[in-house]
Amino acid sequence: MTTTATLPQLQCESDVGIATVPLASEGAFASWQGDIPERFRTLGGPELVERVREARAALGQRAVVLGHHYQREDIIQFADRRGDSFDLARYAASHPESEYIVFCGVHFMAEAADVLSAPHQQVVLPNLAAGCSMADMAAQPDVLGAWRELAAEFGGTEEIIPVTYMNSAAALKSFCGERGGIVCTSSNAGRVLAWALERGRRIFFFPDQHLGRNTAHAMGIPEREVSLWNWRLPSGSRGGLSTDELRRSRIILWEGHCSVHQRFSLTQVERARAQHAGVRVVVHPECRAEVVRHADAVGSTAYIARYVEEAPAGAVLAVGTEINLVSRLAKENPDKTVFCLDPVVCPCSTMYRVHPAYLAWVMEELAEGRVVNRVQVPEQQKEHARVALQRMLQLA
Ligand code: 13P
Ligand code: SF4
Numbered sequence: 001m002t003t004t005a006t007l008p009q010l011q012c013e014s015d016v017g018i019a020t021v022p023l024a025s026e027g028a029f030a031s032w033q034g035d036i037p038e039r040f041r042t043l044g045g046p047e048l049v050e051r052v053r054e055a056r057a058a059l060g061q062r063a064v065v066l067g068h069h070y071q072r073e074d075i076i077q078f079a080d081r082r083g084d085s086f087d088l089a090r091y092a093a094s095h096p097e098s099e100y101i102v103f104c105g106v107h108f109m110a111e112a113a114d115v116l117s118a119p120h121q122q123v124v125l126p127n128l129a130a131g132c133s134m135a136d137m138a139a140q141p142d143v144l145g146a147w148r149e150l151a152a153e154f155g156g157t158e159e160i161i162p163v164t165y166m167n168s169a170a171a172l173k174s175f176c177g178e179r180g181g182i183v184c185t186s187s188n189a190g191r192v193l194a195w196a197l198e199r200g201r202r203i204f205f206f207p208d209q210h211l212g213r214n215t216a217h218a219m220g221i222p223e224r225e226v227s228l229w230n231w232r233l234p235s236g237s238r239g240g241l242s243t244d245e246l247r248r249s250r251i252i253l254w255e256g257h258c259s260v261h262q263r264f265s266l267t268q269v270e271r272a273r274a275q276h277a278g279v280r281v282v283v284h285p286e287c288r289a290e291v292v293r294h295a296d297a298v299g300s301t302a303y304i305a306r307y308v309e310e311a312p313a314g315a316v317l318a319v320g321t322e323i324n325l326v327s328r329l330a331k332e333n334p335d336k337t338v339f340c341l342d343p344v345v346c347p348c349s350t351m352y353r354v355h356p357a358y359l360a361w362v363m364e365e366l367a368e369g370r371v372v373n374r375v376q377v378p379e380q381q382k383e384h385a386r387v388a389l390q391r392m393l394q395l396a
């Protein structure tokens with residue numbers, strides 16, 4: 001049996017789990033939510049665990065803790081439900097019994113839970129600075145500007161269906177809902193794009209170019225019918241696309257990416273195959289096209305977890321996704337060799353911002369009847385964002 005600890009390419013602390021240090025000792029704390037009460041900054045791991053447990057017990061059924069697969073070990077241990085972003089959204093939509101949904105994930109996930117949950121439920125994100133750099137690449141004014149340029153090019157937008165990846169602000173989900181569009185996640189992008197192409201000649205897809213391109217490829221859409229809209233260009237540049245490129249596009253992709261997944265490369269896939277006979281490569285669809293096309297399997301975080309769990313004993317699996325999930329899968333599948341494709345990969349820095357000190361803080365406040373760090377989507381966005389999310393949930 002080989003374990004992660006004995007694989008030569010695994011070297012950094014995150015490969016074998018990250019120790020809980022007090023918030024005050026976290027090097028990157030300056031970029032996190034800073035207004036946490038002083039008393040939580042110096043608490044160490046064991047004390048934090050104890051305090052979260054006590055608050056959890058005091059809250060009982062009144063709270064449910066949801067944990068995305070990329071959450072660190074010292075957080076995921078408290079999750080009543082773990083999942084990918086689709087599963088957690090569906091859970092929030094169908095479990096009105098808890099008054100509070102404590103979402104251990106990132107901001108767009110908490111927003112989706114707020115949109116989908118019942119009016120009496122309140123969603124709390126332990127650290128409000130836990131965002132998503134990919135979601136931030138699609139700012140609402142930029143998307144609206146691009147939409148107007150597309151309208152000018154095509155003489156209207158009747159034939160264009162806007163599709164937003166779950167990893168986007170609620171304002172963009174609302175934008176899609178209002179214009180006959182829809183949301184997708186990494187677990188249903190193929191079904192969603194097929195739905196959209198039944199209703200329009202073209203899709204405007206944001207923010208992840210890689211998920212869009214990989215899905216289009218899997219659907220058999222030729223590369224020349226997929227174009228890339230460069231949102232960094234000055235307005236009026238039509239995303240850097242010519243009339244011809246726009247007119248032959250069935251899918252117009254926003255030039256966004258995930259900095260964690262964009263690190264995975266074809267060289268890493270080839271190295272894994274050269275070094276481990278019979279290795280199976282499984283990756284997330286946010287990886288570049290050449291990585292996905294050379295992998296054995298591709299899917300959401302829940303799919304990846306299932307793929308590893310269902311592999312036979314003795315299997316060797318190289319995984320292209322965030323390191324907290326890879327390390328957990330390695331630990332939970334000791335009869336298999338599970339390692340990360342990238343030898344120096346770091347955790348998703350925003351997921352990592354959900355430190356146990358924040359969880360202890362928000363849970364203790366809830367136990368005292370006070371809600372801090374509530375994520376509340378403005379009512380004017382909720383209605384159409386719900387339409388776009390429900391269209392996706394109905395397709396599943
Ligand atoms: P999943 O929907 O596959 O959980 O992915 C979310 C995410 O942010 C991947 O980077
Ligand atoms: Fe966003 Fe990438 Fe982190 Fe997922 S892994 S939450 S896409 S930055």
